Amino acid sequence: MEKRIAVLPGDGIGPEVMAGCQRVLEAVVDRFNHHFVFTEGKIGGCAIDAEGTPLPDATIKLCEESDAILLGAVGGPKWDGGPSQLRPEKGLLGIRKKMGLFANLRPVTTVKSLIPASPLKEHLVNHVDLLIVRELTGGLYFGEPSGRDGDAVVDTLQYTKAEIERIVRKAFELAQVRRHKLTSVDKANVLESSKMWREIVNQVAPDYPDVEVEHQLVDSAAMQLIRYPEQFDVIVTENLFGDILSDEASMLTGSLGMLPSASLRSDAVGMYEPVHGSAPDIAGKGIANPLAMIMSAAMMLRYSFNMHKEANAMEVAVQQTLEEGYHTSDLAIEKGTVLKTSALVDKVIEQFSGNDTVAGILETYA
Ligand SMILES: NC(=O)C1=CN([C@@H]2O[C@H](COP(=O)(O)OP(=O)(O)OC[C@H]3O[C@@H](n4cnc5c(N)ncnc54)[C@H](O)[C@@H]3O)[C@@H](O)[C@H]2O)C=CC1
Ligand SMILES: CC(C)CC(=O)C(=O)O
C-alpha cells in the first residue's frame, strides 16, 4: 500500500531521532510490501534560518498533500529571544492549528525492565498504562490578545463549547476501548474555562454509560500521578495542563525520551511527534533516545494507516530491545548496555529477524 509521509525533522535532536525512526519504518515496510514515500520539509529554527519563517508555505502544502506527518522537535537557544513570530515553537503550533489536529494522544506505558530506571520506582507498585488526551489547538497557547504593553503583559485562555465537546467525546471513545475510566483534569475551583469544561464532561457523560467518570483539580492530579499512577486509565485535559502533566508522567517510564504522541483530527490524517523537545543539551552527541520517535511512528501505522500488525511489531521490537538490556544513557537497566542512538536503532531493527515474538507477529501476518 502506498502512503505519502511528510517528514519534518526540525531542530536539535529532531533530525537524530528522525533518522533512526525512518530506518525502523523501512525495515517494517520491507516485510509487508508497503510503499512509503518520505518527503522532507522544514519547520522551526531550521526553517527560520533557511526561509525566514518557522512555518514555510511549502511545508504547509507538503503536510496538506500527505497521508501522515512525522515531526521530530523544534527550538533551541539559537532562536531564543527573537520576536514572537520568529520563534521555532510558532511553527509547531502553526502546523497543529493549520491541520486541525485538536486531539493529542500521549500514552504512558512502563516497560518492566525500566521500572528500576524511574525515579519514582518506589511508588510504581504495578505496571502503569495510562493515556493523556490533551486538547491541542485551543487554550492559552492560541488565545488573543497575547502580548506586551509596556510593563503589562497578557495571555488569553479561550475555549468554545464545541472545542471542548469534541476533545471530551474523543477521550470518552478512547476510554470505551480501554479500561472504561475517564479522569477529567481542570481547575474548576478558579477558572471559568474549567467550569465550562467540567459542565460539558458531565453533560456528555450519559452518552457513554460504560465509562466511569471522575474530576480532579490539576494541582492534585499532578500529585496523584506520582503517588498512585495506576489509578489512571484515560486523562482528558486542556492544552497547557496536558503539556505539563505529560512531561511529568514521562518520568514514570524513566525518561522523557520514552513518550510518543499522536496529534489527530476526525479523519485519518495525523501528525506523530515525540513528547520531548529538541534537547539542546545533548544535540549533536549521538546519544538521544530514539524510542519516543520510533513509537510515534508506530502510532502513525495504527491511527493513520490502520496497520495494526505492523504497529504491534514495532512496539514489541522496542520492548524486547529494552528487555534485553539495551538502552541510551538517559535510562538505566541493571546489567544493561548503554548504546548510542544509531546502535540502539540497529538493535531494534535486529528484532525483526531475530526475536521470536516479533518474528511471530511478522510470520503470522505477512
Ligand atoms: N515538540 C517540540 O518540538 C518541543 C519543543 N520544545 C523546545 O525544545 C527546546 C528545549 O526545551 P527543554 O525544556 O530543554 O525540553 P526538552 O524536552 O528538549 O529536554 C528536557 C530534558 O530532557 C532530555 N531529553 C529530551 N528528549 C530526550 C531524548 N529523546 N533522549 C534523551 N534525553 C532527552 C533533554 O536532554 C533535557 O535534559 C526549547 O526550545 C523548547 O521550546 C520543548 C518541548 C516540545
Ligand atoms: C511549543 C510547545 C507547546 C511544545 C510542547 O512543549 C509540547 O507540545 O509538548
Ligand SMILES: [Mg+2]
Ligand atoms: Mg511539552
